[in-house]
Amino acid sequence: MTVDRPIGGARAASRKSSLGMRPIISFRSTARWLLAALAFTWPCAMAADRPSAPVHGGELRFCLRAEPRTFDPLMASEEPDEILSFLTGGVLIRMNRATQAFEPELAESWRLLDAGRKIEFKLREGVHFSDGAALTPADVLFTIRTVLDPTRQSPVGDPFRNGAGPVAVNERPGGSIVVAFPAPVAGLERLFDQLVITSARSLEKSARPVEMPVLGPYRIAEYRTGAYILLARNPNYWKKDANGERLPYIDSIRLSIQQNRELELIRFERGQVDLINGMDAESFDRLAARQPEAARDAGRSLEGEQLWFNQVARAPIPEYRKQWFRSRDFRRAVSEAINRADLARVVYRGRAAPAIGPVSPANLFWSNARLPAPVFDPKAALVRLAAAGFTLSGGTLRDRGGHAVEFSLITNSGNKSREQVATMIQQDLAHIGIRLNIVTLDFSSLIERITRNFNYESCLLGLVNVDLDPSAQMNVWLSSAANHPWNPEQPAPQTAWEAEIDGLMRAQAVEPSPRRRKALFDRVQAIVVDQAPVLYLVDKDSLSAVSGSLGNVSPAVLHPQTFWNVERLYFSAAKGMRP
Numbered sequence: 109m110t111v112d113r114p115i116g117g118a119r120a121a122s123r124k125s126s127l128g129m130r131p132i133i134s135f136r137s138t139a140r141w142l143l144a145a146l147a148f149t150w151p152c153a154m155a156a157d158r159p160s161a162p163v164h165g166g167e168l169r170f171c172l173r174a175e176p177r178t179f180d181p182l183m184a185s186e187e188p189d190e191i192l193s194f195l196t197g198g199v200l201i202r203m204n205r206a207t208q209a210f211e212p213e214l215a216e217s218w219r220l221l222d223a224g225r226k227i228e229f230k231l232r233e234g235v236h237f238s239d240g241a242a243l244t245p246a247d248v249l250f251t252i253r254t255v256l257d258p259t260r261q262s263p264v265g266d267p268f269r270n271g272a273g274p275v276a277v278n279e280r281p282g283g284s285i286v287v288a289f290p291a292p293v294a295g296l297e298r299l300f301d302q303l304v305i306t307s308a309r310s311l312e313k314s315a316r317p318v319e320m321p322v323l324g325p326y327r328i329a330e331y332r333t334g335a336y337i338l339l340a341r342n343p344n345y346w347k348k349d350a351n352g353e354r355l356p357y358i359d360s361i362r363l364s365i366q367q368n369r370e371l372e373l374i375r376f377e378r379g380q381v382d383l384i385n386g387m388d389a390e391s392f393d394r395l396a397a398r399q400p401e402a403a404r405d406a407g408r409s410l411e412g413e414q415l416w417f418n419q420v421a422r423a424p425i426p427e428y429r430k431q432w433f434r435s436r437d438f439r440r441a442v443s444e445a446i447n448r449a450d451l452a453r454v455v456y457r458g459r460a461a462p463a464i465g466p467v468s469p470a471n472l473f474w475s476n477a478r479l480p481a482p483v484f485d486p487k488a489a490l491v492r493l494a495a496a497g498f499t500l501s502g503g504t505l506r507d508r509g510g511h512a513v514e515f516s517l518i519t520n521s522g523n524k525s526r527e528q529v530a531t532m533i534q535q536d537l538a539h540i541g542i543r544l545n546i547v548t549l550d551f552s553s554l555i556e557r558i559t560r561n562f563n564y565e566s567c568l569l570g571l572v573n574v575d576l577d578p579s580a581q582m583n584v585w586l587s588s589a590a591n592h593p594w595n596p597e598q599p600a601p602q603t604a605w606e607a608e609i610d611g612l613m614r615a616q617a618v619e620p621s622p623r624r625r626k627a628l629f630d631r632v633q634a635i636v637v638d639q640a641p642v643l644y645l646v647d648k649d650s651l652s653a654v655s656g657s658l659g660n661v662s663p664a665v666l667h668p669q670t671f672w673n674v675e676r677l678y679f680s681a682a683k684g685m686r687p
Contacts, residue, residue, distance in 0.1 A: 162349065162659065166679035168358045170383040170671070171366040171375075175334065179317040181304035182255050185263040190302070194668055195339060195361065197304030198323025198346075200229050200248070201297055205664035205672035208472050208576060210297045214243065214305055214323065214346075215285075224292035224620040227300075229285045236344040237307065237321035245279045247307045252277040252287060254311070255303065267299050267580070292618040294625055295577040325356040325675040337363040347675055357678035376402075376653050383661075383670045384653040388525065389459040392651040402653050404670075405459060406663045408470045409650035410573040412463050413451075413529055415517070415566060416642040419595040421602075423562040428511050433565070433594075437496035439640040444489040445540045446533055448482055452646050455528045459651060463644035465637045470647070470665040471576050474626065476633040482644075486539050493540070505541030514543040518557060519568040521548035529645065530568055559596070567593075574667065578616060578629045585613045585632060594641045605639050 172188045181193040200215040212218070215229035235243040255265030256275055268275050273290030280286055293299070305323055313320040317328040322342060329340035339361040347355040364381070366372050373391050375381040377398065387395070396403035417433035418425065432438045448462035462482060467475040490500060497508040505513040517533070519526050527548060534544040549557070557564045573581070583589045587598040587606045601607035609632055616628040636642065650665040660676045663669050671677065 162353075162357050162676070162678040163680075164353075164357050164359070164678070166358050167360045167362055168383070168658075168671075168674075168677065168679075169362045169364065169381050170385075171372050171381060172337070172363045173367050173369075175365055176337070178314070179320065179328070180311060180314040181306060182251070182260070182262045182264050182311070184304075191363075191668060192328075192337070193302070193304050194324075195326050195671075195674060196322040196324040196328060196342075197306075198235075198243075199303055199305065200300045203298070203301050203576075203666070205666040205668075206662055208666070210301075214248075218297070220296060220620070221286075222288075222292075224294060224296055224618070225290075226286055226288045227296050228280070229287075231283060231285065232346065235323065235346045237310070237323055238327040238342045238344055239321040240344060241307075241309075241321060243305070243323060245283050245285055248285050248305055249277055249279060250308055251303065251305050252285075254306075264303060292620060293579075294617050294619050295579050298575065298577045298580070326361055329360070334365055336365060339363070345675070349676070356675035358674075361674075373653075376655075379655070382655040382658055385667070385669045387651040387653060389455075389457040389649075389651065390525075392459060392653075393457050395653055399653075399656075401656050404652045404654050404661075404663045406650040406652070406665055406669070408461055408468050408647045409665045410468050410470050410576075411650075412468060412571050412647045413526065413568065413645040414463075414571050414593075414642050415533070415568045415645060416594045417566045418562060418564055419602075419641070420562040421595075423564075425563075425565055428507060428509055429515055429565060432507065432513065432515075435496055436639055437492050438498075439643070441489040441492040441496075441540070442537065442542070443482060443640050443643045444485050444492065445542075446536050446643065446645065447484045448645055449484065451529055451532055454532065455525050456646065456648060459649040460646040461649075463647045465633050465644055466642065467633060468573070468647045470650070471573065473622075474576060474578060474629060476630040478630070479633060479637050486536075489540050500541045503541055504543075512543070513541065514545065515565040516545040516547050517566045517568055518547045518549055518554055518564045520551045520554050522550075526568060526570065533568075558593070559590070576666075578613070578625070578632070582613055582617065585609055603639075605635050609635055 172191060174186065174188050176188040176192055177186050178184060178189055179192065181197050184190050184193045198214050200213060201210050201218060202213045203209070204211050212232075214232055214235060216232040217230045219228050220226070221228055229248070231243065231245060231248065237243065254260060255262040256268055275290070276288045278286055278288075289296075307321065310321050317331055320328065325342055325345050325347070326339035327342050328337065330338040341356055341359050345355060349355060366375075369388075369391065372381060372384060373395065376384055377395070392403055392405070417439060419430070419433050423430065452458065452460040452462055464481055465476060465479045469475045469477070493500075493505065498513065499506050507513060517530055519530050527546070530546045534546060537544045554567075558567055575581075583591045584593070586592065587595070587601040587610055590596050592598070595602065598606070601610055612628045612632050616625045619625045619628065650663065650669055652663045652670045654661045654663065654670055657679050659678050659680050660673065661670060662673065664672055666672065
């Protein structure tokens with residue numbers, strides 16, 4: 109790649125200007141969860157947020173950042189669709205976003221059978237749809253068979269299709285439901301967290317969403333295209349609080365369709381919006397300065413920034429540069445030359461932390477706590493490069509063939525923080541004699557280069573893990589996978605360490621023991637950190653805004669951050685419940 113578009117600018121001053129303490133409410137936690145924990149533990153976690161006893165009433169307001177593409181929960185694939193499904197749908201089991209443990213919902217209990225090939229659900233009695241019709245085993249059978257129907261091409265059904273054979277679902281005497289897979293599935297429960305249980309009559313009315321019966325805490329009451337969606341309290345929702353009061357507490361939710369993030373923040377500060385998820389550090393600090401009690405930093409999130417080198421054999425780049433990128437010593441030296449702490453402090457205003465490996469510590473169970481923290485050490489980087497045959501002369505690093513070490517880094521245009529990260533890496537690498545040329549591209553062009561024509565040398569992008577379980581990342585770690593970043597769709601593993609990762613990932617995907625799965629995936633993470641095919645730079649904090657009039661809010665790192673327990677949120681009478 110020969111296109112150069114350097115992004116310059118001194119950073120010494122910017123590093124100093126970003127320092128300083130800020131008033132902020134922080135909810136960092138280092139607790140680790142137990143797989144067997146199924147108790148409802150959220151009330152203790154949220155006790156500090158309760159301004160008064162829960163009261164019923166009021167309207168919760170926040171924004172959707174795009175128009176929903178469908179109201180059929182089994183076809184949801186975009187964020188607005190998934191938010192609506194979360195607010196209106198009922199599931200058999202749900203991962204508690206605070207504890208990251210699975211808890212019973214429409215199923216009062218479940219058990220794994222046949223070494224993880226089957227899962228059996230016992231349905232909760234007395235559950236009704238919003239139109240008053242009772243939930244029956246037939247509705248669960250209909251839902252699962254519908255998502256498995258290949259003619260439907262349901263995105264929600266994709267995780268159920270593992271290619272090993274058909275999935276069967278049947279009702280047992282007594283009304284329990286058994287879902288049988290052709291092979292063991294590790295972490296089987298996770299497949300049901302987003303599977304909204306519906307019925308034939310519900311799907312028939314998905315084109316008229318205000319008429320669609322649902323099992324969640326809210327139903328769709330009104331939809332104005334391009335303006336808002338109004339959700340009303342489901343009068344037949346099955347959950348009750350500890351005092352026997354029927355949930356949810358809040359009567360309605362108004363979802364404004366608002367793409368402009370700046371306008372969203374202005375509306376929050378005016379009291380027209382109650383919640384904001386996924387804030388950037390700059391907006392968050394502005395809010396924290398004006399309304400410190402509203403700014404919530406939940407600590408490290410599952411979202412990070414990463415850099416990798418193109419190792420695709422057919423990539424249209426010089427062979428000698430491919431040799432650099434295939435060198436473990438070269439990749440690790442570049443990693444040692446990058447000041448991750450500076451990236452976190454300057455670009456993200458301290459609302460991030462240096463990344464340790466491919467899995468953020470926010471993933472409480474699966475992150476490998478034994479990985480060594482990355483060290484910023486340009487001198488060690490030069491020693492490593494010298495051992496690999498590179499020489500530094502006159503401020504320029506050269507390889508054995510005399511080629512000056514210079515390559516390009518592509519990233520998406522319009523993302524200010526990512527462009528600033530690129531600039532700081534550019535300056536760090538200059539200290540070890542490497543010239544980095546930054547190329548910003550529109551997102552579609554960038555995707556074309558990293559997935560189709562491979563006309564790039566290195567890439568800087570963000571990563572969000574929306575599923576905690578490693579089996580959901582098979583399309584990243586397997587060498588044959590299309591999303592294997594540095595060298596996708598390999599006919600056979602091109603390195604011994606990639607072959608080892610392939611074997612470990614396949615083994616953990618069928619291993620029924622969580623402890624043994626953890627050991628297998630810990631090894632995957634250790635290999636990735638040692639070989640450094642991807643340089644993990646920072647884990648960004650989970651930043652949100654919460655109105656002071658709301659109670660029971662406990663922002664989490666998992667989506668949806670602020671309203672994962674929406675049925676238990678309430679407006680404080682003491683602070684004036686808004687109509």
